[in-house]
Structures are given as C-alpha cells and as structure tokens.
Amino acid sequence: MRDDARFVWHPYTQHHRAPQPVPIARARGSWLYDTDGRGILDAIASWWVTTHGHAHPAITEAIAEQARTLDQVIFAGFTHEPAARLAAELVSRLPTSLSRVFYSDDGSTAVEVAIKLSLQSFANRGEPRRLVAALENAYHGDTFGAMAAGARGVFTHMYEPLLFEVARLPDPSEGDALAALDRLLNTRGHELAAVIVEPLVLGASGMRVWSAEVLRGIRERTAAAGVHLIADEVMTGFGRTGPMFACELAGVQPDLICLSKGITGGVLPLGATVATEAIFDAFRSDDRRKTFFHGHSYTANPIACAAALASLQLFDASCDAARERIATFHATQLAALHGTRGVKQVRHIGTVAAIELDAPAGYLSDIGRELAAYALHEGVLLRPLGNVAYCLPPYCTTNEELGLVYDVVHRFLDGARVAPITSGGPVDD
Numbered sequence: 001m002r003d004d005a006r007f008v009w010h011p012y013t014q015h016h017r018a019p020q021p022v023p024i025a026r027a028r029g030s031w032l033y034d035t036d037g038r039g040i041l042d043a044i045a046s047w048w049v050t051t052h053g054h055a056h057p058a059i060t061e062a063i064a065e066q067a068r069t070l071d072q073v074i075f076a077g078f079t080h081e082p083a084a085r086l087a088a089e090l091v092s093r094l095p096t097s098l099s100r101v102f103y104s105d106d107g108s109t110a111v112e113v114a115i116k117l118s119l120q121s122f123a124n125r126g127e128p129r130r131l132v133a134a135l136e137n138a139y140h141g142d143t144f145g146a147m148a149a150g151a152r153g154v155f156t157h158m159y160e161p162l163l164f165e166v167a168r169l170p171d172p173s174e175g176d177a178l179a180a181l182d183r184l185l186n187t188r189g190h191e192l193a194a195v196i197v198e199p200l201v202l203g204a205s206g207m208r209v210w211s212a213e214v215l216r217g218i219r220e221r222t223a224a225a226g227v228h229l230i231a232d233e234v235m236t237g238f239g240r241t242g243p244m245f246a247c248e249l250a251g252v253q254p255d256l257i258c259l260s261k262g263i264t265g266g267v268l269p270l271g272a273t274v275a276t277e278a279i280f281d282a283f284r285s286d287d288r289r290k291t292f293f294h295g296h297s298y299t300a301n302p303i304a305c306a307a308a309l310a311s312l313q314l315f316d317a318s319c320d321a322a323r324e325r326i327a328t329f330h331a332t333q334l335a336a337l338h339g340t341r342g343v344k345q346v347r348h349i350g351t352v353a354a355i356e357l358d359a360p361a362g363y364l365s366d367i368g369r370e371l372a373a374y375a376l377h378e379g380v381l382l383r384p385l386g387n388v389a390y391c392l393p394p395y396c397t398t399n400e401e402l403g404l405v406y407d408v409v410h411r412f413l414d415g416a417r418v419a420p421i422t423s424g425g426p427v428d429d
Helices: 002-007 055-071 082-093 105-123 145-149 157-162 179-186 210-223 246-248 277-281 302-313 317-337 366-377 398-412
Strands: 024-028 031-034 039-042 098-106 131-135 166-167 193-199 228-232 256-259 271-276 345-349 352-357 386-392
Touching: 039 398, 082 098, 082 302, 098 105, 098 145, 105 131, 105 145, 105 193, 105 228, 105 256, 105 277, 131 145, 131 179, 145 157, 157 317, 166 179, 166 256, 179 193, 179 210, 179 317, 210 228, 210 246, 210 271, 210 352, 271 277, 317 352, 317 366, 317 398, 366 386, 366 398
Parallel strands: 131 166, 131 193, 193 228, 228 256
Antiparallel strands: 024 031, 031 039, 098 271, 256 271, 345 352, 352 386
C-alpha cells in the first residue's frame, strides 16, 4: 500500500528499518486474511483485545443497529440507554465493592482516570495524599500518568524527567512485595493514596504470573491503612485468567478497577474505570472546584457501548467451556515444552500461555523478532515480548488451531528460521 508507506506512522515501529506491514483485508473468527487471501491465525487476539473472535455477528449487528439510531452525543449533561445499561451490566458482574462507572477511551486513559480519582478523592476530603505505589515490571499504558505508574525502561526513558514519583514494590514473581509494602506503609503511609497492580499477571513485561495470596495480602494491608487498591484489569479482564475478572481468583475487592481491551469484544475502543461509592461520594459537594474535571470527546460513545453490551451477552456457559478448553490445551502443551532445549521457563494462567526462551532477555531481544518473522511466514501471528513468546487467543480458537501455534514454536526451537525479510510483518519491535 503506497499510501501507508507514504503517510502512516505505525505504533512501536522503527520505520527506518521495519519491513512493510501486512495489509489485512478482512477477518473472521480466529483468522486474519491479507489482500492476497492468505490466512493468518491471530494467536495474540490482535493485541489482547479480541475475545469472541473477529467479526462476530452478534456484535457487528448490534453496532449496525446502534449506528442507525444514535451514533454519538456529548456525555456531559446528556446520557443514553447503551451507556446506562452497560454501566448496570458491568456493576452486576464486578466485585460488589464497585458501583460507579466512568467511561473513557482505552486502557491507558482508564488508568489515568483511576489515579486522578484516587488523588482527588483524598484532596476533596482535606487529606491530600500524592504518592502512588506500583509494582516493578508493571505496564499500565503510554499516557503520562500511566507511564509514571509503569516500570521505567525502554518505553519510558525519554520521558523520565517528566514522570511523577512512584514508590516501587518488587515484582511479586521475583521478590517480597508484601514486606516492601509493610515498610512503605510504616514510613510513608500518610502520603500513600493508592497501590496499582496488574492482578496476577504482569503482561507487557513477559506475562509474569504471580500469586493470589500476595494480591490478597496487598488488599488486606491497603484496606487497613485506608489506601486505595487500583486493579488494572485492562488485559486480565473479561475472562483472560479464567473467571470474568482476575480479582475473583483472589477473592479481592478493589477500590478502583480499570477496564478496556475485551470490553467490546475487541471491536471498538472503549475504556471504563469503576469506583466504589465512597470514592464517588468524595466528589459530591456544593463547591464546584471539587468536581472531577476530566472527560473525552468520545466518552461513552453509544456505538461502542452497544458493542460492549452485545459482547457481555456472549459470556455464557459455552464461553466458559471454551476458555476452560483453551486453558487445558495450554497446560498440556506447556508441560511438553518444559525442559526443552531453548526454553528457560513456561508459565500459564487461564487462556494466557507464555514461553520464556533461553536467550538474552529484554524487550529488544532479537530472538523475539526472529520468532515473529518465522511464525508469520508459517501463517501464525505471534508478537513476542522480547525473549518471551506468548499465546493469548480469541476464545473461539479451536484446539486444532492452537496446535498450529505450538507446532510453529517447536519447529523454531528445532532451528527453523526464515531469511531476513523486507515486507510482511511485525518483526522490528
């Protein structure tokens, strides 16, 4: 596509050396189809968003119907049925502590909203707390507040002088986060407004799985200290770890939860931050300066809300069974890979499987580019996080299709490669 090469700037792409992107013409189920009609199995749910499969008829029909009725309206001073119904549906499925839905555009903005709500709720009550704590190796998005909460590294180093202070707790898959939190509460507890976590899985740092027991410990300590717990379930929400939300696995009730990605089935952009009634009440005042001055042009877009409502209706017994089937298949395949030459570690939770390759670590590791190129050549979309390959498929993906993914990994570990290419794939990032 000449216009793409001439005019488009792609995310996470070094255009000086990147191959030309793959032109996709259509998608269905677990498959993408390029302009030549070639099928590519979407093993990563197109950046972790596609839940029920591409172009699901129930969602696309809901979008078409809503577009014919109401496409967009300002959400300050106005409302509409899709947004109100969706808020009620979300609250009915979320932990009972959560009752107020603030809509935004994506996961990063949902995190921004959560941090701002936490800080301002304390200020509105005359108890200004400005410190946020987060986990090492965390990723929460690419806007400034989300970057500040995320781990410092290749994504953030250019902006580090502009990012606000965040207290760091050890990655629970590597260190003692609870002991560090105890020390932080003892020394700076009066300053601490919130602890933000990706519950049970640190996604972008390599699908690092951590324990429900530690998450419960964080909740117990923050609750006792009057500190907010923010659960960033942008990736883990909507069934990725097994239950609808990862917090359910730990029996944890956060003060704020951040949602996006799978909220619409991965069809349209939408974010939501859901807060407790206590946080909402901190903004009730005759003083207009205590208003939450935050909003987006497309807040609660009716078409996106209609897509989300249709997607939620698809989380039925058959969807539960599909997720269990995928989890079982992952477990079997990862057991076979454990101890294989070239594999350092395997890990798994729900429909998320990760294979840490025995190669130089880090997001810029060349082995990830090599595996992405080989997989694409074989008709499978993988996007390794450096030396960590992962499979996080749409729930409609069959065992036969999942077998294609693991076959590619096995052949790659056996030495299969492709020659350097100049077109056709996400291999330069």
